Amino acid sequence: MTCLDDGLAVVPAVRKAEPQLILLDIMLPGRDGLDICRELRTFSEVPIMLITARVEEVDRLLGLDLGADDYICKPFSPREVMARVRAILRRRPPQASGGLQLDAATYRASYAGVELDLTPVEFRLLHCLAATPGRVYSRDQLMDRLYDDHRVVTDRTVDSHVKNLRRKLEQVAPGQELIHSIYGVGYKLEP
Numbered sequence: 001m002t003c004l005d006d007g008l009a010v011v012p013a014v015r016k017a018e019p020q021l022i023l024l025d026i027m028l029p030g031r032d033g034l035d036i037c038r039e040l041r042t043f044s045e046v047p048i049m050l051i052t053a054r055v056e057e058v059d060r061l062l063g064l065d066l067g068a069d070d071y072i073c074k075p076f077s078p079r080e081v082m083a084r085v086r087a088i089l090r091r092r093p094p095q096a097s098g099g100l101q102l103d104a105a106t107y108r109a110s111y112a113g114v115e116l117d118l119t120p121v122e123f124r125l126l127h128c129l130a131a132t133p134g135r136v137y138s139r140d141q142l143m144d145r146l147y148d149d150h151r152v153v154t155d156r157t158v159d160s161h162v163k164n165l166r167r168k169l170e171q172v173a174p175g176q177e178l179i180h181s182i183y184g185v186g187y188k189l190e191p
Contacts, residue, residue: 007031041067129189
């Protein structure tokens, strides 16, 4: 999970690494959330939930017309926000890359029609790599996406997860190397 407190930082952050979902406040310092939503829709289909103190119908209609998937007014229950997030993610089609199928809502993955038995960290690793096939991710970039609780682990932990993931993919697709090492840089997925 990434938290940004400056509206000017949102679009570059999404271009760098598209998240699964964005909770976007309309009244951000630096740049208005509605303007951010409008620009995000020019290049991304990431689900956007607007969160704001603006309760007027015209504000809700404008936000939804600009491409937001949901709009929730403050004050709100955190449980309601989480339920809405789960509902949005359930409606997203599973992500596919080649013969790879990923469903972020259920943490299920399959390749060539065969279910993969992945740990949550392995699923997040595969999901990150599959989001932009061919893109090379450094160990640090992958670490940021694998552990959202900011635990302290070495960058070589990623190597261990990649090794386990490769082994599990090799079991269902012998002879196919999907995850490639880029010497001195990191990893990429090439289905």
